[in-house]
Amino acid sequence: MKIEQKERKMKRKWKKARDYAGISAMVLLVIALFGLTVSGTLTGFRDGSGKGAGQQEQITDEASGQQEQVAEEECLEVMQKVKGVTDIREAAERISGNGSPVTAGENGTMNMLNYEEMEAFLNQVQKELKVSSENGYPDAEECSVVLYRVYSGGKIHREEYTFDGKDMYVLTCIGSCEEAGNPVVLNISYTRIQEWGYTEKGWFLYRLCVPQPPEVSEIVDGNVLIRVRPLPxxxxxxxxxxxxxxxxxxxxxxxxxxxxxxxxxxxxxxxxxxxxxxxxxxxxxxxxxxxxxxxxxxxxxxxxxxxxxxxxxxxxxxxxxxxxxxxxxxxxxxxxxxxxxxxxxxxxxxxxxxxxxxxxxxxxxxxxxxxxxxxxxxxxxxxxxxxxxxxxxxxxxxxxxxxxxPEYEYRMQVRVLMKIFEGRSSYDPDDVKLMKELMFSGNSGEQKIYGKTGSGPDEKAWFVGFAEEKEERIYFVVYLNDPGHQEAISGSLARQIAENIVKTLL
CATH class of the missing domain: 3.10.450 (Nuclear Transport Factor 2; Chain: A,)
Incomplete structure (x- = not known):
């Protein structure tokens, strides 16, 4: 009995943070930072065996020593074949002669050579999953494919993707050349793929099982994208x-x-x-x-x-x-x-x-x-x-x-302020009101001054903000940099200069 094949597309949410890191260092803790985070669960993807997503699995006991030996030998063999070749595209062409799929350079800059082999593998895995899903995985057949990825500096990755009837794994062998030009294997790892998918656009997207907090103090990025189907x-x-x-x-x-x-x-x-x-x-x-x-x-x-x-x-x-x-x-x-x-x-x-x-x-x-x-x-x-x-x-x-x-951050801070306080940003009006209250610096005659001082290395200081009087508003930034008078440079001096200037303008 056949089941409908679902499109395996990656869906992600961009999370908008409420705490703002500042308009540069100058308005730190005043305005909310809109950042992009990697959160949520990937949908429409084949999940792994259900083991902990935060566990990095170097499953060397399951990957036989013979399989690792073959990987090392083949990696050294292709590196010997391209020894002395400095053009990564030429190296990729030479390697592709063995029929394996090959990519080179930055992601998406070169079409995969022999891509049909990689696509056939992914389609086969999808087919096996369709058949086996109704039977609790008893009839799914194993299959594998070897992909070579060529990088500048003489590095080559041999990546063997294996589907065991239930989960997908990648055996990665990284080779490089010594100063003398002799190829060597730097590392071999065997890792389970937590989630994966082959998109309508022809991208092979997957997430490796990598350590997650509290196992590690920082988030480890386990996402990998590989373009398989060629573009014009x-x-x-x-x-x-x-x-x-x-x-x-x-x-x-x-x-x-x-x-x-x-x-x-x-x-x-x-x-x-x-x-x-x-x-x-x-x-x-x-x-x-x-x-x-x-x-x-x-x-x-x-x-x-x-x-x-x-x-x-x-x-x-x-x-x-x-x-x-x-x-x-x-x-x-x-x-x-x-x-x-x-x-x-x-x-x-x-x-x-x-x-x-x-x-x-x-x-x-x-x-x-x-x-x-x-x-x-x-x-x-x-x-x-x-x-x-x-x-x-x-x-x-x-x-x-x-x-x-994420909200785009303009380099010139005055431009950022204008966008926020003229109502042309995506910030909530209540948040903007709170920002304005926190930025209030004082009165200068009938003018209200809003801003934030800041200082940096090498005797630098600044004051960025705006002045209001009735319906009129002037934005400004005062930047001070005088290595010869270090003791005189300060954010408060920048503020005083700004006040003197706006008095003559409003």
């Missing part, structure tokens, strides 16, 4: 060159709605850094931008890559008319809170040629840390030009993927 090569190449450099961490271009005429949500500070790397093929020099970015350089690059005007940039990107520059700060723990979603990478799932010559890509955010191949979906429209140049025209977030993603 064109999708991979375009994503690698034009979309992955944007990502979801250093800017918000792929995680909010924007387009010509409505660019107010864009984090131009973070976007500049991404465009700089695309334009010049190198990372921005933080030391050269500590005092800001020259207006001409900033505006030239931003208008080249985005449908934004100079007037809009000077309105939304905190243009300093006196210095004719735009403020910039590097991404750091002071303005970024670690969350799983930000580690996602963009994957093109569809491409549409528009009549006006532009191209619209449907993109999914794939997040291994959260165990999902669709954390967020959006449509990005671009225009390609001669010489391999591109202009990003529009982004639209779609209503699928996870229910929530």
């Amino acid at each position: 090569q064109e999708y991979l190449e375009i994503a690698e060159q034009y979309i992955r450099p944007l990502g979801y961490m250093s800017n918000n271009l792929l995680r909010c709605d924007w387009g010509e005429g409505h660019m107010e949500q864009v984090d131009f500070t973070g976007s500049f850094e991404s465009f700089y790397q695309i334009e010049y093929g190198k990372k921005i020099d933080s030391s050269e931008c500590a005092q800001g970015i020259r207006a001409e350089e900033f505006e030239t690059l931003m208008t080249r890559y985005l449908p934004v005007t100079v007037e809009e940039l000077r309105k939304y990107a905190q243009y300093d008319e006196k210095t004719q520059s735009y403020p910039w700060t590097a991404l750091s723990c002071g303005n970024y809170s670690v969350n799983a979603f930000s580690t996602s990478f963009p994957e093109i799932t569809d491409m549409e040629q528009n009549e006006d010559g532009t191209v619209t890509f449907t993109i999914d955010a794939v997040c291994e840390m959260a165990g999902t191949d669709r954390a967020l979906s959006h449509k990005l429209t671009v225009e390609f030009a001669e010489g391999g140049k591109v202009r990003y025209l529009k982004n639209e977030v779609l209503e699928n993927g996870t229910e929530e993603v």
